[in-house]
Amino acid sequence: MFLDNFYRKIGFYIIKWLIINLLLGFLGAVLVLALKKGIFYLNQFFYNKYYIAPLIGSVIIAIIIYYLDFRARGLGTDIYIRYTNNKYPLKSPFRLLISKFLATSTTLGLMGIGGLVGPLLLIGSSMAIVIDKVFNYFKVKLFNSQLDYRVLSVCGAAATLGPLLGAPLGGGIFASEILYKSSLDYNDLFPAILGSSFGYYFYHAFLPMNSLNIDLALPEATLKEIFLLILVAIISGIIGQSFISIFEAIDDYFSRLRIKSFLKPIITGVIVLMIMKLLKVDSFIDIGDINQLVFSPLREGRMIILIIVKILLAMVIIGGGCSAAIVDTALISGALTGNLLYYIFPNIPLSILVIIGLSATLASIANIPLATMIIVSEIFNLNLSLPVIIGSIIGYLIGRPKAVFKYIGEE
Structure with missing residues (x-):
């Protein structure tokens, strides 16, 4: 009977x-495809x-925040957590x-x-709660x-990350691991992997081409190189923490501004318009073009400055x-770190430096070591390599005391 x-x-x-x-x-x-x-x-x-497109965009965002939902501003990750x-x-x-979609x-x-x-993360999670509301409307009680x-x-969050990142396993782990600093809950981990995998499957049924996956065959690291890789990882992890400090300083500055919240995006739009148009930053790199940093060392000083400004x-x-x-910005920062370290460690293959740089930076910033391993391996088609x-x-160890996301649980 019990069984x-x-x-x-x-x-x-x-x-x-x-x-x-x-x-x-x-x-x-x-949702991912529509977005x-x-x-x-x-x-x-x-x-x-149109030259003033960033300013127009900032005004639209201000209207969305003021009239639709103030929660549409910012990262979205903290609300999800x-x-x-x-x-x-x-x-x-x-x-x-x-509102977040718009x-x-x-x-x-x-x-x-x-x-x-x-x-x-927030859009997918909200979508899942909306589905529950629809079920309740038709008196179907699945969640008690x-x-x-x-x-x-x-x-719901995982179902959008899998197709976005091209990482069916990593997307599910990310959506679960981001909730805590030092643990995983199997109750939501395995269903999340399922949601991420289904999202990945349907997305590629609609759009067979995957923009993020990069075929990368990493050479084997020698024993001597392993110690240098550890040093590179430490440098990248510290840079990740510096990344958090800069972001927090910028975030605190805007938080202290004594103006209405919906006006802050307009100020942002003015700043972005001036800097991007002066330096022509808009023509350069996105996460989908990260292979530019993987396969060739940056030699032009202006190009490096453009990435940092972006x-x-x-x-x-x-x-x-x-x-x-x-x-996404953390991944670019880590890849840039690895690329620039090639000039200090020219005997280590560039691809290894970039991979270890972006892995260490992402894990340091977001406190997601397992998700980082899987996502990077899936994006670059690696067999969970040593770097x-x-x-x-x-x-992760360097970044444990401070993550970029607030409200992460302690256990």
Whole structure:
């Protein structure tokens, strides 16, 4: 009798989360595709044609924040962490979904800088809560406990990260691991991997070409190089912590400004317009073009300055209340660090330095060592190589005291 009851519960659990994740994966893939298409068309028809597009974008974002939902501003990751960890229930999820979607597409489409990881965490999670509301409307009660709502939220976030990153396993781990500083909860980890995998599958059914995956065959590191790799990982981890300090300083500056919150994006738009147009930053690198840093050392000083300026502008955009992600910027920062360290360690292959640099920087900034290992391995088609492991672990250990995301749980 006991075993019958046990297997009945397990069977219901498996079927329930299979069906839910199938639905979330499909909708997550549609959201990612729609967001990317929206950004592309805004870039093509407005950003590349009109000089003041960043200023127009900042005004639109201010309107969204003021009239639709103030939660649409900033990273999105902190809100996801807070309510998924049951610090408070998510209210008006549909309004948040729409406003965050519009704010993100406007930020990246009209301001030209930023990333999608953080906003999509919140968009996907909000989508999952909206689905629960729809089920409740039709009197279908599938989620009865706080744990169910937590798992649902994580699965929704994972369903958008898998297709975005081209990392079906890493997307699920990221959505779960980001919630805590030093642990993983299996209750949401495995359903999240399922949601991420379904999202990845549906996205590539719609759009077979994967923009992020880069085929990279890393050479084997010698024993002598391993000690140098550890040193490179330490340097990259420390740079990751410096990255956090700069971002916090920018964020604190905007927080202390004694003006209405919806006016801050407009100030940001003016700053971005002046700097980007003066230095022509808009023509350079995005996460999809990270292979430029992997395969050839940067030799032109202006090119290096442009990347650094673009990284700083991404921080200003987020600190000023526009909707973008810091994770994508961290990957670029780490890749740039590894690329520049090639001039100090020319005997180590450039690809190894870039991989260890971005792994250590991301793990240091976001406190996600396992997700970093898997995501970097999936993006670069690696077999969990030693540089990825060294970079992720050392970066995490250096960054443990301070992560860029607030509200991460302690256990």
